[in-house]
Amino acid sequence: MSTVNGPTLQPDPQAEQDELGREAKGRGVANSGAISRWNSLSRPAQWGVLLPIVILAYAAPALNLPIISTETAGGGGTNWDINLFQMSYYALIAIGLNVVVGYAGLLDLGYVAFFAVGSYVAAMFTSPDSPFFKIPFLWTLPLAMAVTMFFGVLLGVPTLRLRGDYLAIVTLGFGEIIRLLATIIPAVRGQVGFQNVGRPPGTITGSNGLQQPLFSASNGAPWYWLTITIIIVVLLLVGNMERSRVGRAWVAIREDEDAAEIMGVPVFKFKVWAFAIGAAVGGLTGALAGGQVGFVNNQSFTVQQSILFLAAVVLGGAGNKVGAIIGGALVAYIPNRFIAIAEFKYLIFGAALVVLMIFRSGGILAARQKLLAYSRRAYAFLREPAGSASDRQRSGARR
Amino acid sequence: MLDLVLQAVPMDDSWINFDVQSFIQGFWSNTFGGLTYGAVYGLIALGYTLVYGVLNLINFAHSEVFISGVYAVVFTLTGLGFNGDTPNLPLPALIGDLLLALLAGMAASAIVAFIVERAAYRTLRKRNPPRLVYLITAIGVSFTIQGLFFLWRGAQPEPSVILIPTVQVFDVFGGIVYNYEIVILVAAIVTMVVVDQFIRRSRIGRGIRAVAQDPDTATLMGVNRERIIVITFIIGGLVAGVGAIFWIMLVPQGAQYNGGFVLGVKAFAAAVLGGIGNVRGALLGGLLIGLIGNYGQTLLGAAEWSDVVAFVVLVVVLVVRPTGLLGQSMGRSRA
Numbered sequence: 108m109s110t111v112n113g114p115t116l117q118p119d120p121q122a123e124q125d126e127l128g129r130e131a132k133g134r135g136v137a138n139s140g141a142i143s144r145w146n147s148l149s150r151p152a153q154w155g156v157l158l159p160i161v162i163l164a165y166a167a168p169a170l171n172l173p174i175i176s177t178e179t180a181g182g183g184g185t186n187w188d189i190n191l192f193q194m195s196y197y198a199l200i201a202i203g204l205n206v207v208v209g210y211a212g213l214l215d216l217g218y219v220a221f222f223a224v225g226s227y228v229a230a231m232f233t234s235p236d237s238p239f240f241k242i243p244f245l246w247t248l249p250l251a252m253a254v255t256m257f258f259g260v261l262l263g264v265p266t267l268r269l270r271g272d273y274l275a276i277v278t279l280g281f282g283e284i285i286r287l288l289a290t291i292i293p294a295v296r297g298q299v300g301f302q303n304v305g306r307p308p309g310t311i312t313g314s315n316g317l318q319q320p321l322f323s324a325s326n327g328a329p330w331y332w333l334t335i336t337i338i339i340v341v342l343l344l345v346g347n348m349e350r351s352r353v354g355r356a357w358v359a360i361r362e363d364e365d366a367a368e369i370m371g372v373p374v375f376k377f378k379v380w381a382f383a384i385g386a387a388v389g390g391l392t393g394a395l396a397g398g399q400v401g402f403v404n405n406q407s408f409t410v411q412q413s414i415l416f417l418a419a420v421v422l423g424g425a426g427n428k429v430g431a432i433i434g435g436a437l438v439a440y441i442p443n444r445f446i447a448i449a450e451f452k453y454l455i456f457g458a459a460l461v462v463l464m465i466f467r468s469g470g471i472l473a474a475r476q477k478l479l480a481y482s483r484r485a486y487a488f489l490r491e492p493a494g495s496a497s498d499r500q501r502s503g504a505r506r
Numbered sequence: 507m508l509d510l511v512l513q514a515v516p517m518d519d520s521w522i523n524f525d526v527q528s529f530i531q532g533f534w535s536n537t538f539g540g541l542t543y544g545a546v547y548g549l550i551a552l553g554y555t556l557v558y559g560v561l562n563l564i565n566f567a568h569s570e571v572f573i574s575g576v577y578a579v580v581f582t583l584t585g586l587g588f589n590g591d592t593p594n595l596p597l598p599a600l601i602g603d604l605l606l607a608l609l610a611g612m613a614a615s616a617i618v619a620f621i622v623e624r625a626a627y628r629t630l631r632k633r634n635p636p637r638l639v640y641l642i643t644a645i646g647v648s649f650t651i652q653g654l655f656f657l658w659r660g661a662q663p664e665p666s667v668i669l670i671p672t673v674q675v676f677d678v679f680g681g682i683v684y685n686y687e688i689v690i691l692v693a694a695i696v697t698m699v700v701v702d703q704f705i706r707r708s709r710i711g712r713g714i715r716a717v718a719q720d721p722d723t724a725t726l727m728g729v730n731r732e733r734i735i736v737i738t739f740i741i742g743g744l745v746a747g748v749g750a751i752f753w754i755m756l757v758p759q760g761a762q763y764n765g766g767f768v769l770g771v772k773a774f775a776a777a778v779l780g781g782i783g784n785v786r787g788a789l790l791g792g793l794l795i796g797l798i799g800n801y802g803q804t805l806l807g808a809a810e811w812s813d814v815v816a817f818v819v820l821v822v823v824l825v826v827r828p829t830g831l832l833g834q835s836m837g838r839s840r841a
Contacts, residue, residue: 214641265825272564273778273824275641280771280817287810361638410767414649421642454653460646465629468639 164335167191168328177443185443188327192399193443194436195334196392201419201435202341202428203388208417209426210354211381212361213267214275217282218416221386223408224258224285225251225393227295230403233305236296244305248394255390256383263382268375271364282413289405300404304397307333324401334395338432341388345428348384357381361426411453418456421463424470433471529805534681536800542687542756544796545694548789549749550773551780552701553619553742559718559783560738563627566644569770570651571619571743573761575750577655578614580664580761582607583754590758592671604669604751612747619743622647623736648767655763663765666758669751690752697748698789701741705785714738718783768813772799775820781830790831795819 148156163170171178171187178184185193200222207215228251231237233244242250266277290297309321309329322329348354356377359367368374397403415438423434438456442449463470529536550572557565586603593600626647630640673685705711713734716724725731753760753769776795780787795816802815823830 208638212636212638214638216645265821269824269828271637272562272641273828275645276564276771276774277821277824280775280820283768283771284814284817287814291808291810291814411649411764414645417642417645425638451653451657453649454657457646457649457653461626461643461650464635464639464643464646465626465633468633468635 161339165332168331175444177440179446184446186325186327188331189325189399190327190440190443192327192331192334194439195331195338196396196399197416197419197439198432198435199334199338199341199395200389200392200416201423201431201438202338202345203385203392204416204420205423205425205428205431206345206348206357206388207381207385208420209424209428209431210349210357210361211378212271212357213378213381214271214417215278215382215385216275216413216417217278217280217285217410218385218389219408219410219412220278220282220285221255221258221389222393222396222412222416223289224255225390226397226403226408227289227393228254228390229394229397230301230304231295233398234301234303234403236301236303238294241305243308244398245307247305247398248391251390251394252387255393256387258390259383259386260379263379267378267382279410279413282408282410286405286408286410289408296404298404298406300402300406302402304401304403306398306401322398324399327399330395330399337391337395341391342428345384349428353377353380358426414453414460415456418460421460421470422456424472427470427472430470430472525805525807529801532681532804534677534679536681536804537797538678538681538683538687540797540800541793542690542796543800544776544793545691545789546749546752546756546792547769547773547776547795548792549694549697549745549752550769551777551788551792552698552745552785554770554774555777555780555782555784555788556714556738556742558777560714560735561627563640564644564774565622565739565742566641566770567622567626567647567651568619568742568746569766569773570648570655571615571622572746572750572753572769573655573763573766574618574651575611575615575743575747576753576761576765577659577664578747579607579611579751579754580667582610583667583669584665588667588669590666590668592668600670607669608748608751611750612744615747615750616740616743618651619739619746620736622651623739628732628735648770652764652767659763661763663759663762667754668758669755686755690755693748693752694789694792697745698785701745702785704741710734710737771820772813772816775816775823777830778820778828779823779830781832784830784832787830787832794831 145153145156168188168191176184176187177190178187200218203221204215204218207213207218229244229247231239232242232247232250262278262281266274269277289295306320306322307329310318311321313319322333349357356367356372359370359372360374360377364374416435419435419438420431421434422437423430423432441455442452448455550568553568553571554565557563557568583603586606588603595603626643627640630643670686670689674682675685675688676683705714713724713729714737716727716729717731717734721731724734772795773792776791777788778791779794780789780791798819799812799816803809803812805811806815
């Protein structure tokens with residue numbers, strides 16, 4: 108009596124074809140064609156393509172062109188460099204939130220809390236207004252990550268065992284609580300806040316011939332360069348994590364938590380990891396933003412901010428780090444560029460969330476989920492039987 | 507090293523004080539106040555509980571359904587000549603006006619709930635997406651409606667509206683009971699009993715329970731699932747509208763574009779505390795959250811603690827007893 112060989116599933120060619128057709132339609136063939144071509148490139152070739160993009164990103168402060176500029180004719184609007192910094196830090200925070208929402212599928216509606224904690228860590232250890240001992244600003248970045256990670260674990264351990272929807276409301280409440288605590292606790296100075304938050308070292312000679320700090324509130328470009336450097340480092344780390352056992356575990360949890368558990372994935376552990384890593388990136392961004400503005404108080408950490416961050420991730424495509432960067436940059440750029448609608452950005456991005464969810468729940472760049480685990484080998488395998496160009500196109504649709 | 511650590515801890519201990527003295531002094535008035543606020547939380551919580559019971563969805567937009575009712579109440583009353591002064595009307599006229607405002611609030615909330623269900627959730631349901639998509643849509647709808655109110659009315663709250671003259675009715679151990687506290691508490695209990703009986707006894711209520719228990723089997727048994735879902739949303743909206751007029755009675759300046767948001771989180775905490783999906787639990791949870799919040803803010807010394815305490819209760823309940831005090835019973839309750 109053989110119970111080992113259970114019933115075998117005969118592949119159904121017709122159903123498979125239907126499935127393929129549906130997937131190709133759902134994602135847009137052109138999109139997946141480009142992606143498959145990208146993945147067929149070797150690692151050095153990919154770097155070769157990326158390098159100009161990276162250089163272009165670093166050169167962006169010089170690209171203050173009339174149509175895309177956020178500065179208006181009368182000297183109003185947002186300074187282009189500062190706008191770039193805002194775009195970069197939204198992109199960074201979207202990468203962090205993408206780990207939580209996109210990879211692990213945990214809906215965090217209070218992400219601004221981690222951002223706030225990071226800002227406060229940077230402020231309290233550098234601002235002369237704080238009674239704490241002082242450390243150099245750059246040291247607050249890892250410290251902010253460590254502290255927010257601790258907060259992430261603190262919130263995650265009791266709540267991540269719960270069902271996903273409860274997590275959403277708990278994080279929503281947590282975001283609000285951090286803001287309220289920042290109001291109540293005198294040590295964090297409520298609305299008065301901390302002025303003269305520290306900055307990285309370095310001076311330049313200003314136009315008036317005087318030495319002034321390189322990183323200042325009015326000079327966005329150094330902050331921008333610092334942030335995109337950090338983004339590249341974080342992307343490398345997150346990208347490696349995504350392709351490792353951890354990333355596969357996250358995707359498994361996102362797709363089906365129970366199945367993942369049965370397959371031996373320590374679900375709770377990896378959820379806490381996702382939460383902690385996401386929190387750390389949020390804290391890092393908070394410290395950077397606090398440093399650039401030079402002033403931290405309780406007013407900017409609203410629930411609406413959390414939803415903007417979420418919109419950044421969902422807009423770009425949850426689970427896709429490139430999408431997260433684009434989404435984050437867009438969410439920061441659009442209100443800066445179109446000042447007339449800036450006041451209603453919450454309405455616009457709230458509505459964008461609903462429309463996206465209904466019509467294209469994958470976002471602008473939908474995540475390739477299924478073959479993520481062994482992507483390179485899987486792509487190679489899929490390409491192999493393709494002899495003609497049309498076949499290659501089809502396998503592209505298949506990812 | 508130890509020196510550094512000591513330096514790092516701010517020696518400022520004024521922010522948290524266990525003010526037992528004023529807690530004991532104000533115990534009874536806090537109790538009545540807490541029950542009154544709790545009754546309103548309970549009314550809002552009912553909407554969360556019903557929708558969660560039927561769809562297993564946290565309807566984040568419910569706080570905006572509620573605030574629509576609040577706006578409708580304020581506009582109706584302002585139209586009827588109410589303002590920041592205590593109204594000076596004969597009793598029948600006063601009651602007539604308030605009933606009109608109540609109906610306006612209920613209608614507005616129910617209509618918004620209906621539109622939300624039709625426009626967002628129903629379209630989504632046809633596509634059968636993952637749970638995350640539902641939740642993101644819900645929060646998106648919530649912010650869209652908030653944004654629309656902001657666009658329409660701006661950031662400032664509406665001018666305050668006083669509904670009834672405040673009268674001290676009697677006192678219990680030194681705690682004074684006001685007339686509006688009695689009105690709100692009684693009305694909330696009556697509303698709850700009506701909804702509870704409706705769900706237990708009526709044909710539609712049986713449908714709601716059937717869908718909550720097992721949507722597919724309910725459909726096979728001839729229950730029109732889509733219709734039941736819409737009705738559930740509308741009932742939630744109607745009850746939120748009842749809550750709206752009492753909210754204005756408690757907080758005359760309560761109509762603000764984002765005024766429903768924190769209330770929504772608290773009401774959801776109430777629904778979870780009582781047992782989500784449980785109609786009686788919603789009221790019980792609401793009353794408890796109101797009491798705990800009021801005690802907490804007197805004991806700890808700042809109004810913001812009320813929200814913090816409610817949230818901590820939510821987390822503790824979820825960890826210790828996720829099914830809530832009365833259990834998640836909508837599907838299981840028998841007529």
